Amino acid sequence: MKVTEVYSTVATHLKTHAASPQLFHLLADTFKALGDPTRVQIVWALSHGELCVTDIAELLAVTPSAISHHLRTLRNLRLVKIRRDHRTLFYSLDDEHIEHLLEEGMEHVRDLLP
Amino acid sequence: MKVTEVYSTVATHLKTHAASPQLFHLLADTFKALGDPTRVQIVWALSHGELCVTDIAELLAVTPSAISHHLRTLRNLRLVKIRRDHRTLFYSLDDEHIEHLLEEGMEHVRDLLP
DNA sequence: TTCTCATTTTAATACATACTCAGATGAGAA
DNA sequence: TTCTCATCTGAGTATGTATTAAAATGAGAA
Numbered sequence: 491m492k493v494t495e496v497y498s499t500v501a502t503h504l505k506t507h508a509a510s511p512q513l514f515h516l517l518a519d520t521f522k523a524l525g526d527p528t529r530v531q532i533v534w535a536l537s538h539g540e541l542c543v544t545d546i547a548e549l550l551a552v553t554p555s556a557i558s559h560h561l562r563t564l565r566n567l568r569l570v571k572i573r574r575d576h577r578t579l580f581y582s583l584d585d586e587h588i589e590h591l592l593e594e595g596m597e598h599v600r601d602l603l604p
Numbered sequence: 605m606k607v608t609e610v611y612s613t614v615a616t617h618l619k620t621h622a623a624s625p626q627l628f629h630l631l632a633d634t635f636k637a638l639g640d641p642t643r644v645q646i647v648w649a650l651s652h653g654e655l656c657v658t659d660i661a662e663l664l665a666v667t668p669s670a671i672s673h674h675l676r677t678l679r680n681l682r683l684v685k686i687r688r689d690h691r692t693l694f695y696s697l698d699d700e701h702i703e704h705l706l707e708e709g710m711e712h713v714r715d716l717l718p
Numbered sequence: 719t720t721c722t723c724a725t726t727t728t729a730a731t732a733c734a735t736a737c738t739c740a741g742a743t744g745a746g747a748a
Numbered sequence: 749t750t751c752t753c754a755t756c757t758g759a760g761t762a763t764g765t766a767t768t769a770a771a772a773t774g775a776g777a778a
Contacts, residue, residue, distance in 0.1 A: 494653075494655075494659070495653070496652050496653035496654065496655055497648075497655065497659050497663065499653075500649045500652050500655075500663050501712050501741095502759070504663065509645075509648065511641075512717070513710075513713060513714075513717065514641050514644055514645050514648070515641050516642050516713045516716060516717070517709050517713045518638070518639055518640055518641040518643075518644045518708060519639070520639075520709055520712060520713055521635050521636075521638035521639040521644060521701070521709060522636065522639025522726055523639070524631070524632070524635035524639070525632055525634075525636030525637070525638070525639040526630040526632055526636070526682060526763080526765090526766075527625075527629050528766080528767095529632075529694075530631055530632045531628050534623065534628070535610075535614045537694065538610050538614050538617075539608075539609070539610035539613075540610065541608075541610055541611065541614075542630070542724080542725095543724070543725060543726090544724065544725085545608070545611050548667050549611065549614050549615060550738080551766070552767090553767080553769090554724075554725070554726095555725090555726080555727090555769080555770095556766075556767055556768075557725095558724095558725060558727085559726090559766075560766085561725095562726085562727095566712055567716075568712075568715075568716055573649070574775095575776055576724095576741085576775075576776065577696055577722095577723070577724055577774085577776060578723095578724060578725085579725070579778095583631035585712070585715070587709075587711055587712040587730090588710055588712070590708050591705065591708050591709060592700055594704045594705050595631050595635060595657070595701075595705060595707060596627075596631060597701055598634060598682075598699065598701035598702070598705070598764085599627060599630045599631045599634055600627075600630050600681060600682065601682075602630060602681075603626070603627065603630070640735090640736075642736080642737095653721060656755095657754070657755060657756090658753095658754065658755085658756080666737090667737080667738070667745095668754080668755070668756095669737085669738070669739080669740095669755090669756080670736075670737055670738075670759090671755095672755060672756055672757085673737080673756090673757090674736085674755095675755095675756095676756085676757095683738075688745095690745080690746070690754095691744085691745055691752095691753070691754055691755085692753095692754060692755085693754080693755070719763100719778100720777100720778085721761080721776105721777080721778075722775105722776090722777075722778095723774100723775095723776095723777100724773105724774095724775090725773080725774085725775105726771105726774095727763070727770100727771080727773085728769100728770090728771080728772090728776070729768105729769090729770090729771105730767100730768085730769090731766105731767085731768085731773080732765100732766090732767085732768105733765080733767100734763100734764080734765070734766090735763085735764075735765090736761105736762090736763080737760105737761090737762090737763100738752105738759105738760090738761085738762105738777090739758100739759090739760090740757100740758090740759090741756105741757085741758085741759105741770075742755105742756080742757070742758095743754105743755080743756070743757085744753100744754095744755085744756095745752105745753095745754090745755105746751105746752090746753095747750100747751080747753100747754100748749100748750085748751075748752095
């Protein structure tokens with residue numbers, strides 16, 4: 491039997507389904523979506539305002555096709571949303587949590603650099 | 605030439621190296637480290653306090669070897685730190701940014717579930 | 719209608735990664 | 749010293765993923 495308080499606390503949370511596997515899986519997918527250099531730059535660019543696919547592709551020097559692929563995974567996780575104007579689609583961040591995630595991550599990373 | 609204010613703002617930030625490629629790469633690696641169901645559960649477990657490898661393995665029903673591999677990637681990105689007590693190594697979160705990241709991610713994910 | 723163009727999709731390839739297993743450390747106990 | 753045990757490491761495998769290229773939508777212009 492394990493005795494530490496932390497162990498039993500975590501064990502209880504896991505057994506009472508307060509922290510379900512689906513939640514962790516979805517959470518991991520969300521972080522994984524931000525865990526790519528191109529995608530995190532897309533999100534960072536969109537934190538300045540809405541942009542269309544070709545503009546993002548031009549800014550990040552990546553083909554529009556690749557950007558479209560990345561935007562789909564971001565959209566599937568509700569990290570970005572779309573606004574249509576004539577033929578072009580303008581992407582923007584879906585809610586304020588995304589910006590906070592980016593800022594918090596940036597603060598952690600800045601402490602790592604020389 | 606692009607004309608939107610957002611486009612030129614992002615372009616300027618990119619050209620002035622205010623947002624360097626290395627920073628984005630490190631940021632992506634940090635999110636990628638959290639972008640795995642097992643690892644994000646490790647971090648979540650450690651948010652309740654320090655734990656040793658075998659306890660984490662037992663709690664998450666994963667082999668100690670797999671946990672050790674994951675802990676190394678978390679350690680390489682300074683997400684967790686170690687305290688030694690006799691023969692056992694106690695892992696804990698490295699700084700408060702990690703907990704904030706987890707909470708912010710949790711809030712976003714909770715809005716997605718039914 | 720046809721043409722244009724922004725965006726999406728599909729398939730293919732190359733690369734990354736999570737896990738397992740077996741063995742190796744390495745520190746303390748006997 | 750040897751033994752035990754927590755942890756780590758290295759190789760192998762199987763799966764996942766980012767990118768590209770070419771073709772396909774699809775909405776508005778002509």
